[in-house]
Amino acid sequence: MEELKNIQLFLLDMDGTIYIDNKLIDGAQEFFETLINQKKNYVFLTNNSSKGVEQYLKKLKNLNIKANNENMFTSAQATAIFLKEKKDKASLYVVGTESLKKELALQGFIIEEDVNKHIDYLVVGYDTELNYEKLRKACYLLNRGIEYVATNPDLVCPTGDNEFIPDCGSICNMLKTATNREPIYIGKPRKEMVEIVSNMKKIPLENIAVVGDRLYTDIACGINAGVKSICVLTGETKKEDIFETEFKPSYVFNSIKDLYNIIK
Numbered sequence: 001m002e003e004l005k006n007i008q009l010f011l012l013d014m015d016g017t018i019y020i021d022n023k024l025i026d027g028a029q030e031f032f033e034t035l036i037n038q039k040k041n042y043v044f045l046t047n048n049s050s051k052g053v054e055q056y057l058k059k060l061k062n063l064n065i066k067a068n069n070e071n072m073f074t075s076a077q078a079t080a081i082f083l084k085e086k087k088d089k090a091s092l093y094v095v096g097t098e099s100l101k102k103e104l105a106l107q108g109f110i111i112e113e114d115v116n117k118h119i120d121y122l123v124v125g126y127d128t129e130l131n132y133e134k135l136r137k138a139c140y141l142l143n144r145g146i147e148y149v150a151t152n153p154d155l156v157c158p159t160g161d162n163e164f165i166p167d168c169g170s171i172c173n174m175l176k177t178a179t180n181r182e183p184i185y186i187g188k189p190r191k192e193m194v195e196i197v198s199n200m201k202k203i204p205l206e207n208i209a210v211v212g213d214r215l216y217t218d219i220a221c222g223i224n225a226g227v228k229s230i231c232v233l234t235g236e237t238k239k240e241d242i243f244e245t246e247f248k249p250s251y252v253f254n255s256i257k258d259l260y261n262i263i264k
């Protein structure tokens, strides 16, 4: 536990880790105040590609959590970095929210709606504005062998009252059933999600911990990147899941409040 005091950069999941819906989890406020007082760094690492950075910052502000652009790294941003390395200014067909399209357009990509025009990549995100027309166009492209990238592998997204709704991974599974094609998944658990932030902040991996509520994304990401992983039981993962999973976290806490009590 003592080694957690040496962590200089916490990479935190949001849904189920620091808040559920619009309600902050008990202890989160104190946790961030402590990090600020101790001059430690935190970045929110989210797989949710349905919202843009600005929307997250607004939400955090409403919840009284201090954050700016420097404190955010989303799967949409990671997807843009990944695609840029493959081809600058590529043209994309996006099964995603208007906010995701806007974010990719800002990064210099051409967002194409007409699937008969030249398209380099199909990008699928957590599309809370999904409709049949988008699915039809995606299938059209997949059946023609287009390169296929998805922002995140999450199957479900938690909402309040213990409800779970389809996330990007479920949309991709539907497309897989229809076309037998699978995407390259960006976002957690890819180790690049940690490595990119480690480089940006110039903080070595040994001083970084990933904190999250989901084993196959958050904890797996920490394991893949070779950093400490902390599982909180305020979201998807239940205590009994820890014994069965192949993704064993370095630490398990009931909530972020317990983590706060260790580092304070």
Ligand SMILES: [Mg+2]
Residues within 6 Å of the ligand: 013, 014, 015, 016, 017, 212, 213, 214, 235
């Ligand atoms: Mg979560």
